[in-house]
Amino acid sequence: MSLKAMQVNPKSFDKSQLKFYAILLPLSFFMILPVVYTFSSALKPLDELFLFPPRFLVQKPTLQNFNDLFRAATTTGVPMSRYLFNSILITVLFITATIVITTSTGYALSKKEYRGKRLMFRINQTALMFVAIAVAIPRYLIIDGLGMNDSWIVHVIPYLAMPVGLFLVKQFIDQVPDELIEAAKIDGANDWNILFKIIIPLVKPALATVAILAFQFIWNSSESSNIYIITETKKTFVFYLSTLTNVQNSVAGAGMQAAATLIMFLPNLIIFIFMQSRVMDTMSHSGIK
């Protein structure tokens, strides 16, 4: 008896798929439960937060927690909008700079010939497994030595080299045919033109992916504010929210904490949903050979 060959990416529904749904659906439901819980807690009025036993879903949703969150800001002396402004500015700068740097390097690494190119790619590939916290101390000493302490650039500069970003972009640029670049050169294009008129438009999915990874990193990272920044007005939104949430086990603060968490999380989700198909497109070229 021979096996019916595996049906990858089936076009239509078949009864044989039911067993996969039976596992995947409950599991994905379970995975998003904590997210649902956060939504629900953020919208709970005070009496529901105190309720015992606690209810999972909110009964009478209110925006009171968000109100409290925005008002609590004023007690630190620095308005919340300042932290938010810092974060948005830093995020935009960081994403732009990472994309420019990874694309130009990825282009050279994929399409140019120069000495040390293979070595550079190998080192970058090894650095994929780089765990930054492992070398937090020398990093601190270097940043301190460079005089970047308490300067807003410390939010951006130390994190700009993203090995994963360069790796994905380089793999994607490999798909761009060399003939296209040769033709452009004959027409008199320089590297700058090639980069902006040919490479960037063609590798947009990879850039979208790098942008998402960069966003997820910088938006959620409070390391720079924690360690390097002293001046309160230079700190970021996530740092501010984490100070609010450091108070443990306080039921009164629970609603506010949930609201803060939700504000941090939603941009990640929304951006990913918009870019999901581009990310998947990039991932099909992500293999390490």
Added chain:
Amino acid sequence: MQNAQDLELLKRQRAKDKRNDKIATALLVLPYILLFSTFIIIPVLFSFILSFTYFDLIQTPRIADLYGLYNYVMLFTQDSNFFKYVLPNTFTFALAVGPGGYIFAFVMAWMLSQIQAKPRKYISLALYTPSMVGPLFITVVWRALFSGDTSGYINSILLKNDWVDEAIQFLQSPEWLLRIMIFVSLWSSMGIGFLAMLAGVLNVDKTLYEAGAVDGIKNRFQEIIYITIPQMKPQMLFGAVMAIVGSFNTGYIGVALSGANPTPQYSGQLIINHIEDYGFIRYEMGYAAAISVLLLLIILLFNKVAYMLFGEKD
């Protein structure tokens, strides 16, 4: 005559082009190389050097005793917490979250490839969502869910159904903390490695499965072992590397969940926390650097295994 001149001119033009091309290439890669060296390569080398010194941030570092090996000797002979708790915890955690999360992600990716595109899109979004919630979310939400007082959601379910007599101190009891850390990390482990493997499974040439069926492959398991995995080795390797990094990067959660470093009775202490404890709390930078070097070696070892399994043989 005219021809020779032209040739000379052309030659010079070529040389000029070549030089310009070199300059352009250098400009293209320079920013990345500079940043990469300053904030990744040099810290790693610096860590290595520091590990042979005494350094407390105030006095200038000096070479450690025993030909500089003092920190390592201390680490291997005197630090009982390290061998009793930190190292075993790190291995348990890294194995469960690394290979464990990796196999989980592969199985999910494979199952997703067996269903239609539309539902696949939504289900993979749901599975990927926990990986992008960020450290703040993990700390706040899971701390609230596992909280030891009656407001803790999980405790209230257990109490209501009479499965326990009194609330379990999930985050403070040595018995529970590590398990919860693993659970939470697995929950958020379906990151870009998972997406890469999903793309990989979907890209395997379909005709290979038909050929395999003709050649006598008997079941789905054989199909996966003999066709799917060999065909998507590069993505398997990328996923493995991401899983390894992920398992070491989520090391903060023990401290984040329990709210203390060291974690209660060292029950959730991982190497990362131990480095922080010695580096940023006790200011024994040389010793912390020695632990960092050991950690980097452990990560390298995990990586070697991944490359041995899925790397292309030269």
